[in-house]
Amino acid sequence: MNSLVQTAAPDRVKNGWNRPEEAPFLRIEGVEKRFGGFAAVDGVSLDIYRKELFCLLGGSGCGKTTLLRILAGFEQPTAGRIYLDGSDMTDVPPYERPINMMFQSYALFPHMSVESNVAFGLKQEGLPRKEIARRVADALELVQLGPLAKRRPHQLSGGQRQRVALARCLVKRPKLLLLDEPLAALDKKLREHTQFELMNIQEEVGITFIVVTHDQEEAMSLSTRIAVMDRGQIVQVGTPTEIYEYPETRFTANFIGSINFFDGRIARVEGENLTVAVPQLGRDLLVRSKKELSPGTEVCVAIRPEKIAISRQPLDLPNGVKGKVRDLGYLGSVSVYRVELENGCLIKVTAANTLHSAEREVDWDDEVYLGWRATSALVLTE
Amino acid sequence: MRRRSWFLFSALCFGFAFLYVPILSLIVYSFNESRLVTVWSGFSTRWYVQLFRDPQIIDAALLSLRIAAVNATFAVALGTLAGLAISRFQRFPGRMLFTGMIAAPLVMPEVITGLSLLLLFVTLEGAIGWPSGRGVTTITIAHITFSMAYVAVIVQSRLSSMDASLEEAALDLGARPWKVFFVITLPIIAPALVAGWLLSFTLSLDDLVIASFVSGPGASTLPMVVFSKVRLGVSPDVNALATIIVGVVTLAVGISGWLMIRNERRRERDIQAALAARD
Amino acid sequence: MSAPAVKAPYGRLRRLPFWISGRGAVAGIPYLWLLLFFLLPFGIVLKISVAEPIIAQPPFTPLFGPDGSLQATLDNYRFLLEDSLYLIAYLNSLKLAGISTLLCLLIGYPMAYGITRAPRATRNILLLLVILPFWTSFLLRVYAWMGILRNNGLINNLLMSLGVIEQPIQMMNTDFAIYLGITYSYLPFMILPLYAALERLSPDLVEAAQDLGCRPWKAFVTITLPLSLPGIIAGCLLVFIPAVGEFVIPSLLGGPDSLMIGRVLWDEFFGNRDWPVASAVAIALLLVLVVPIMLFQRMNLRQARS
Numbered sequence: 002m003n004s005l006v007q008t009a010a011p012d013r014v015k016n017g018w019n020r021p022e023e024a025p026f027l028r029i030e031g032v033e034k035r036f037g038g039f040a041a042v043d044g045v046s047l048d049i050y051r052k053e054l055f056c057l058l059g060g061s062g063c064g065k066t067t068l069l070r071i072l073a074g075f076e077q078p079t080a081g082r083i084y085l086d087g088s089d090m091t092d093v094p095p096y097e098r099p100i101n102m103m104f105q106s107y108a109l110f111p112h113m114s115v116e117s118n119v120a121f122g123l124k125q126e127g128l129p130r131k132e133i134a135r136r137v138a139d140a141l142e143l144v145q146l147g148p149l150a151k152r153r154p155h156q157l158s159g160g161q162r163q164r165v166a167l168a169r170c171l172v173k174r175p176k177l178l179l180l181d182e183p184l185a186a187l188d189k190k191l192r193e194h195t196q197f198e199l200m201n202i203q204e205e206v207g208i209t210f211i212v213v214t215h216d217q218e219e220a221m222s223l224s225t226r227i228a229v230m231d232r233g234q235i236v237q238v239g240t241p242t243e244i245y246e247y248p249e250t251r252f253t254a255n256f257i258g259s260i261n262f263f264d265g266r267i268a269r270v271e272g273e274n275l276t277v278a279v280p281q282l283g284r285d286l287l288v289r290s291k292k293e294l295s296p297g298t299e300v301c302v303a304i305r306p307e308k309i310a311i312s313r314q315p316l317d318l319p320n321g322v323k324g325k326v327r328d329l330g331y332l333g334s335v336s337v338y339r340v341e342l343e344n345g346c347l348i349k350v351t352a353a354n355t356l357h358s359a360e361r362e363v364d365w366d367d368e369v370y371l372g373w374r375a376t377s378a379l380v381l382t383e
Numbered sequence: 384m385r386r387r388s389w390f391l392f393s394a395l396c397f398g399f400a401f402l403y404v405p406i407l408s409l410i411v412y413s414f415n416e417s418r419l420v421t422v423w424s425g426f427s428t429r430w431y432v433q434l435f436r437d438p439q440i441i442d443a444a445l446l447s448l449r450i451a452a453v454n455a456t457f458a459v460a461l462g463t464l465a466g467l468a469i470s471r472f473q474r475f476p477g478r479m480l481f482t483g484m485i486a487a488p489l490v491m492p493e494v495i496t497g498l499s500l501l502l503l504f505v506t507l508e509g510a511i512g513w514p515s516g517r518g519v520t521t522i523t524i525a526h527i528t529f530s531m532a533y534v535a536v537i538v539q540s541r542l543s544s545m546d547a548s549l550e551e552a553a554l555d556l557g558a559r560p561w562k563v564f565f566v567i568t569l570p571i572i573a574p575a576l577v578a579g580w581l582l583s584f585t586l587s588l589d590d591l592v593i594a595s596f597v598s599g600p601g602a603s604t605l606p607m608v609v610f611s612k613v614r615l616g617v618s619p620d621v622n623a624l625a626t627i628i629v630g631v632v633t634l635a636v637g638i639s640g641w642l643m644i645r646n647e648r649r650r651e652r653d654i655q656a657a658l659a660a661r662d
Numbered sequence: 663m664s665a666p667a668v669k670a671p672y673g674r675l676r677r678l679p680f681w682i683s684g685r686g687a688v689a690g691i692p693y694l695w696l697l698l699f700f701l702l703p704f705g706i707v708l709k710i711s712v713a714e715p716i717i718a719q720p721p722f723t724p725l726f727g728p729d730g731s732l733q734a735t736l737d738n739y740r741f742l743l744e745d746s747l748y749l750i751a752y753l754n755s756l757k758l759a760g761i762s763t764l765l766c767l768l769i770g771y772p773m774a775y776g777i778t779r780a781p782r783a784t785r786n787i788l789l790l791l792v793i794l795p796f797w798t799s800f801l802l803r804v805y806a807w808m809g810i811l812r813n814n815g816l817i818n819n820l821l822m823s824l825g826v827i828e829q830p831i832q833m834m835n836t837d838f839a840i841y842l843g844i845t846y847s848y849l850p851f852m853i854l855p856l857y858a859a860l861e862r863l864s865p866d867l868v869e870a871a872q873d874l875g876c877r878p879w880k881a882f883v884t885i886t887l888p889l890s891l892p893g894i895i896a897g898c899l900l901v902f903i904p905a906v907g908e909f910v911i912p913s914l915l916g917g918p919d920s921l922m923i924g925r926v927l928w929d930e931f932f933g934n935r936d937w938p939v940a941s942a943v944a945i946a947l948l949l950v951l952v953v954p955i956m957l958f959q960r961m962n963l964r965q966a967r968s
Contacts, residue, residue, distance in 0.1 A: 073551075095555050096555070096558055102555050106548055111549075111571065125557030125562075155653055155654055156653045157657050158658060388779065390772070398769055398772070402791075405806035406795060422814060461695055464688050464691055465692035475680045475686075475689060476681070477693070480701075483959050484697075484701060487955060490900060491907075492904050492906060492947065493909065494909050498944050499707045502703060503703040506706050531692060588799070609802070610910075613801075613808065614913070628798055628802065636794050
């Protein structure tokens with residue numbers, strides 16, 4: 002019986018953030034980190050719930066790694082506080098926090114064997130040798146590295162080293178596990194495989210994970226919730242679906258996946274049905290939105306490429322334009338089209354290649370019709 | 384391209400010849416029968432015998448070795464602390480001055496260091512009575528002062544090239560800062576410490592100018608004795624001494640070189656094996 | 663809503679001022695040592711350079727007289743400026759050190775470059791061969807040149823036995839011998855930083871230049887040479903600064919005409935027993951070298967930062 006795995010049936014992560022009676026496990030309040038005049042982290046507040054696999058997503062320089070290091074205890078915030086499970090962690094040194102971090106470079110001690118590396122943290126706790134041996138064996142079994150226990154780090158491959166780093170953290174049963182770009186150093190195939198492994202291990206051991214990454218696909222597939230960061234601030238927090246389908250700002254919409262933007266002005270409001278006049282397309286667009294907006298407001302209509310239908314025949318959809326296929330990118334499973342309208346505006350459309358390429362309907366320089374539903378687009382005000 | 388490498392190759396040959404011909408000449412003439420060192424009159428080892436029978440040289444050699452060993456040990460201790468402070472402590476009051484004081488001894492002309500230290504010792508003796516007279520202690524202190532700078536530079540460069548996240552990982556896993564240094568950092572920088580010890584040892588053994596300034600009656604180091612001999616002209620027993628030193632150094636460098644190559648090869652093999660058996 | 667004020671069972675990280683904390687001890691011990699045995703002595707040299715020589719133990723006047731007044735004089739410095747011997751010695755030292763540095767660079771750069779081009783395994787051996795002379799005694803290596811340059815030394819014997827010359831060429835006790843001596847002794851100090859700088863350069867750069875149509879020599883001059891500049895400067899400083907104050911080489915290989923300031927200082931001190939003047943010479947030498955030393959310090963800082 003592996004000592005690290007939860008004895009109770011591992012519950013699928015239930016949306017803690019949706020249950021009002023659930024208290025946040027990790028509370029970040031107004032944390033700020035300034036270096037001279039520059040704010041790497043600029044007033045971040047976040048609530049993270051137990052057993053989440055939470056992602057901090059952003060480009061380089063957005064402050065996500067600094068925030069992670071503040072949580073680990075390697076940086077002192079210049080303002081704000083951090084509470085873990087009710088206790089104030091802000092001033093606690095890293096060697097006393099029940100938080101462990103998996104470093105991007107794995108940071109395995111080169112002069113110690115895999116076993117000694119994994120046992121290191123337990124030795125610092127002063128546990129009896131038998132207990133340490135048992136937990137180390139369990140941890141290595143969890144990451145499937147049992148037979149390599151006596152090896153040294155330089156005798157391991159990249160993927161194996163990563164698993165040692167993970168085992169080394171998990172064996173201490175921390176309340177919170179921080180992962181700094183865990184998949185960045187792995188090649189594509191290994192990355193996919195490791196993603197699933199990470200998720201499974203997290204569910205088995207029931208520890209709250211916080212992952213920092215710049216890879217949106219990774220964030221979308223791994224996490225329960227994502228926080229998108231830009232220039233030291235949190236731009237939006239939500240589940241992967243919420244972030245993708247309901248971005249709140251142009252930045253977020255553009256950051257995850259691709260999107261087409263059309264600027265316009267609200268012409269008419271009928272309940273949830275909005276009519277937006279878009280000069281760029283030379284026509285009005287029909288959009289459904291729960292937002293409370295008045296006529297005359299300047300808005301941006303955003304629609305994802307995969308939500309636009311493309312055909313040589315006219316389409317029976319509430320929104321439609323006509324154009325010519327300027328570029329075609331064949332990606333095997335999907336094709337990416339760039340359609341140029343009469344007035345020069347370029348629209349990006351992706352469509353699954355449901356037909357064999359020999360039967361392909363749409364080709365370069367074809368005149369095509371594009372169309373989409375009123376519910377397919379969204380309205381952004383910022 | 385070929386022409387370039389031909390030029391470089393001959394440059395290397397000339398350079399190494401330039402470096403080694405004088406050393407080889409020392410060795411060759413140490414076996415010369417004649418007292419006129421450079422006029423060859425036959426093979427002989429009499430100068431080696433004379434060397435070992437010379438009490439002045441033997442005493443001086445033993446003294447120098449003692450001072451060198453003590454110096455190296457203290458220099459490594461102090462230099463490691465200094466190297467640690469410079470590379471791991473980002474900002475602290477007085478850091479500018481500190482780094483300046485560590486860099487300066489590396490280039491400072493020895494006559495200046497020697498004179499300044501002597502004047503310090505004289506002033507201290509006048510003010511607080513210590514050091515009473517100059518000799519082994521003052522020489523050792525002087526040597527430690529410049530040796531630690533070399534050690535600090537070596538340690539600092541080794542620490543910079545070391546992955547700092549190793550120390551952070553150890554902290555993260557619950558080890559306190561002092562423990563992290565002794566259990567993680569020290570084993571990893573150990574080769575640099577050994578190099579620093581050997582370097583300090585050699586520098587001390589070889590120092591003439593500073594020792595001459597801060598020494599006192601009865602404390603003649605080996606370089607001081609050799610210098611007073613060669614000032615008057617070439618002397619074959621000095622050639623013998625030189626050959627012995629070159630022999631010892633070559634042996635040491637040879638052994639360490641062989642060890643290094645062997646370790647590299649072993650590591651390469653391990654890494655290849657790990658890459659071959661991908662998971 | 664703020665979190666409940668639950669007392670943390672964990673320790674608190676007290677932000678102690680640097681010098682009282684554990685880190686302060688680590689930095690403090692070497693700091694104190696250097697302050698006492700490196701910096702303070704310079705202050706004392708300065709103090710004695712404004713004193714007067716007297717026949718006593720110690721042979722200079724104290725800074726404060728019996729009535730508490732400041733006893734300082736600039737006579738020693740005046741003496742330095744008036745007696746042309748010192749000026750000549752300083753200038754000569756700069757000249758000798760400067761030219762030797764240049765020679766070191768001319769010999770050392772191709773060697774360093776050649777080592778970087780060698781195959782990996784040979785490279786380490788070559789480096790060891792460069793370092794090996796450095797580990798043998800400096801004094802003895804200079805002594806070796808005595809045996810080579812003397813009138814009946816190696817070179818003259820060789821040339822005479824070959825019949826190239828009839829009379830021995832005077833090489834000892836000349837400036838030529840000093841150039842040889844300094845260049846020879848300091849060569850490893852030039853090669854190592856050059857090698858380090860050249861090794862750091864990615865071979866891609868030269869290949870890219872050649873791919874774009876640059877001939878090998880031009881690629882070297884426009885790409886490699888400028889990028890190796892930090893190494894060149896470091897090597898030159900490591901040779902020039904100590905060479906200016908050299909004592910052993912001018913003493914053993916130089917003649918009465920080849921005055922170097924290190925020797926002058928030694929003679930002032932041990933020969934004339936004039937501590938105040940020797941101190942003034944030292945201070946003046948420091949002033950001459952302060953700019954290169956600060957340059958060296960700045961290079962080190964920049965290196966440490968990157």
